[in-house]
Amino acid sequence: MSSIVKQLDYIFKPESMAIIGASDNIAKWGHMMVERPLRTGYKGAIYPVNPQGGSILGLPVFRSVKDIPAPVDLAVITTQANQVPRVMHECVEKGIRGAVLISAGFAETGGEGEDLQAKVMKIARAGGIRCVGPNGMGIWSAAVCLNNAFEEAPKSGQIAFISQSGTFGGYMSELANLKGYGLRTFISIGNQADLTVADYIEYLSYDDETRVIIVYMEGVKDGQRFFNVCKAALNRKPIILYKGGSSPAGARATMSHTASVAGSEIVFQNVCRQIGFIRAEESFQTFEIAIALLSQPLPPGRRIGILGTGGQGVVSTDACQKLGLKVPELDEETSSLLMKMLPPHAPAPTNPVDFAGSYRTAVDEANVVETLLKLDYIDGVISNVPVNPLLWSSRLAKTGKPEIIENLNKITDEGIKRFCGLPREYNKPIVCVRWYSSVKKDPVADQLTQSGIPVYDTPEQCARAMHGLVNYAELRRRMNTD
C-alpha cells in the first residue's frame, strides 16, 4: 500500500512540475500544459522546459530540466516521441519521481513505436519514475488543483474517473461538470506503458477524499492483478465500470483505438460479477449512479418504497422491478396511517404511494417518506414529488398576500430540512426526481442536492441509482460474511 501511495503522490500531489516541451505556440500541447494549470490555479511551482529558452506566459523557460534550481516532483512531457528517451534520462538525473507522458507515437502506432516505448519505460523504471501514458490527454487532481486535461478546471469533488479514452473521458467529465458533479481526480491513462488501471485503482482506494471510482476501459491488462486489486479496493469504496467494446463492432473499434482486446463480453460479465463492480449499462450512467453512492447510506436490502403521483409511481415501479428491485405492498396499519397524510381523493395508499396530483407541502412529503423509512420491510425510498411548493409560491406571489407566502416558505424550509435529515436518521437512502413546477430554475432541487439528496430528471435514473446502492450494499455484506 504505502509504496504505491508514495509513488503516485508525486503525480497527483506534486509540489512542483516541469513542462518538458513547453511551447509558445498556442496550438501545441506544450503550450496548453503550461497555460491550463497556470490559469486554473495549480498550487505548486510550474517550470517550462525547452532547449530554446525564453519565457512563456511570464514564466522563465529552462533549457533543460536539469537547470531548474529547485526540486521537481513531476514531469509533464510533450516532446516528440523520439526525444522522450533523452528527456526521461534527464528527469532521472534531476531526481524527478513522476511523469505524465502526453507525447504520442509509441505502442499505439505499432512496431517501432513499441520499441521506443519499451526503451523509455526501461529508463523510467531504472530511475524510479512512475509514468502516466504515453499517448494520454493529461490529468486533474483536486488535491493540488492540478489541471492539464481540461480547458476549465472541473468542480472539485469526491469522484475519481479513470478513462482509457482521453477525449471521451474529457467529454464525460465536462458533462458531469455541467450537471454539478465534482471530480477528485481524472486520469487519461493512455497506453498504460507503466501505470495501469489496477495501479490507479489501488492508489485511489487509499485516498480518503475519493469516495467513488469510475472506470471507462476497453480491455484489461494483467487480469489477475486487476482482479486482486479491485477486490481489495471494493472493500473500501465502490467502483463503477463502463466497458467499451462490448459489441463485436465495438470490439473492432477498441483494437484500432487502444489496441485493446475487448474479449468475450460474457466472460467479462462473469468476472465483473465475481469482483463486484457496479456495471453501468450506458456511459454517463456511471456518474448518475456515483452521486447516489457519494451521499446516501447503503440500503439494508432491495425493497424500495416509492412516492409518486399517478404515472410517476407507475414508471418508477416498472423501472425498479426491471432492475430486480422489489416494491412490496404495504401492510394495513401503514396504509391507514398514510391515508391521513394524503388528500381525501387519493386512492387507498399502497406502494407506490400516490399523492393523487395534489400539491403537498414539504412537511407532508417528509411525513410520508419517514413513514416508509420506518418500516422494517422498506430499505430505501424513491421520491417523485420532491417538495413541490414552487408552483404554489409562484401562484401565491400573484395574490400579494405576503403572510401566506412567508408561512409556506417556512413550512417548505422546515420540510426540506426534515426530508434531508431522514437518510441519516434511518440509515436508509433517498433519491429524488426533480419537480420543475413550471419554473425553469428549481431552487428546491438545488437545496436537496446541496443537502446531499441526489436529484435526477427521470424515475428511471432514480431506479438505477437505487440499484447501484443496493448492489454495492450487497457486495459489502457478502464481503463481511466471507
Next chain:
Amino acid sequence: MSSIVKQLDYIFKPESMAIIGASDNIAKWGHMMVERPLRTGYKGAIYPVNPQGGSILGLPVFRSVKDIPAPVDLAVITTQANQVPRVMHECVEKGIRGAVLISAGFAETGGEGEDLQAKVMKIARAGGIRCVGPNGMGIWSAAVCLNNAFEEAPKSGQIAFISQSGTFGGYMSELANLKGYGLRTFISIGNQADLTVADYIEYLSYDDETRVIIVYMEGVKDGQRFFNVCKAALNRKPIILYKGGSSPAGARATMSHTASVAGSEIVFQNVCRQIGFIRAEESFQTFEIAIALLSQPLPPGRRIGILGTGGQGVVSTDACQKLGLKVPELDEETSSLLMKMLPPHAPAPTNPVDFAGSYRTAVDEANVVETLLKLDYIDGVISNVPVNPLLWSSRLAKTGKPEIIENLNKITDEGIKRFCGLPREYNKPIVCVRWYSSVKKDPVADQLTQSGIPVYDTPEQCARAMHGLVNYAELRRRMNTD
C-alpha cells in the same frame, strides 16, 4: 376522417371557451383554468361561469353558460362531480360542442362515480358534445395558444403528447420544454369516458402541424379500434409509445392509478410490433427519439456511419450494435479518401472514423460526414465531434490575433452550414453528440439544433434516436409494399 376533425377542432382550436366552476380562490382549479389561458396568451374569448357572478381577473363572471351573449365552442368544467350533469345539460342547450372535464370523482372512484360518469356521457352524447376526461389535468394546443395544463405555456412545436397520467405527462412536458423541445398539443386524457387515445391519435394524424405523436398509456380501451386507428395513423406519421405497468408491481400500480388493466407485457409487445409503434424503453426517451423524427430524413437502411474520437466511436458503435443497427467496415477506396482528411497520427480510417483527438474545423467534419453519406452502404451518420472550434476560439481569443479568430469563425460558419445541409442533400439522417469544448454554453450545438440537426448529450441517446428513425423507415417501407 372529417367528422373527428370537425368535432375535436372545437376542443383544440376553439374560438371561445367557458370556464364552468370559475373561482376567485387561487387554490382552486376553477381559478387556474381562467388564469393560465388568460396569462399565457389564448387567442380566443374566455367566459368565466359561476352562479355567484362577480368578476375574476377583470373578466365578468356569467351565472350560467346560457347567459353568455356569444357562441361558445368549448366548456372547461371544474365543478364538483355531482354538478356536472346539470352543467352538461346547460352546455348542450348553449350549443357547445366540446368539453374538457377537469372534475374528478367519477369512474376512478368506483360504484357511484361510475354511474355518475355514465349519466354525464349520456347527456353529452345526446347533445353532440365530445369530452376530454373527466379526471384530467387539462390540455395545451399551440394552434390557438390554449394552455390550461401548465403553469407556463410550453414552447410551440410539432410534437403531440397524449398522456394517461396528468402529473407525469405534465412533468415530462416540462422536462421537454427545458430541453427546448416544442409541443403542438398536450392532452391529459383522464378517465377517457368519451374520447380515447385512439380518437386523439386519429385526430392528430390529420393535423399537418403534428409531425410526431408521443403516447404515455397504462392500458388499452377498445383494442380493435385502437389497432386499426394506429395502423392508419402510422402511415402518416410516427407514433412513439411508452407504456406504464410493464412490470407486475407496475401493473398493480396502474390498477389503482387509472383502473387500467396493463395486460400481458408479451402480448402487448407483439401487438406493438404488429402495429408498428416505436416503443421507448424509458419514459423520456420518447422525446429524445421524437426530435430526430421531426427533422431528419428517414434512412434507407440500418447501416450507420460513425464519426468519433477514440472512446466515443467505440461507445457509439456498441450502442448501435446493441440496438440491432449495423456499423459496416469501410472499403479501401473510402478509407484512403478519408485518410487525407484526418490528422497524420490518426489510425487507418475505418468505421467508426477516428479523429484521434485532434481539433478539426467544421469544414473537415462536413467533408468526412459527406464522404460517409455518399456511400451506398451507409444509411445515416452519428457524429460525435460536432464541429469543435470553440476550444480553438477560446484559446485563440487569448492570443489577441483577431484575423485568425475571424478566419476560424468564417470556416466554422461555412462548415456548419454545409454540415447542416447534408441530410437534405443526401436524404439520409445525421444525429450528433454535443461537444462542450469546456464551455458551458455551446453555441455550435444551438446552431445545429436551430438548423434541424438533433444534438444529444450521449452517444447512447444518438444511437436510440437513429434506431427510432430506422424503425419508422422500415415500417413505412413495409406499408408501401403491402
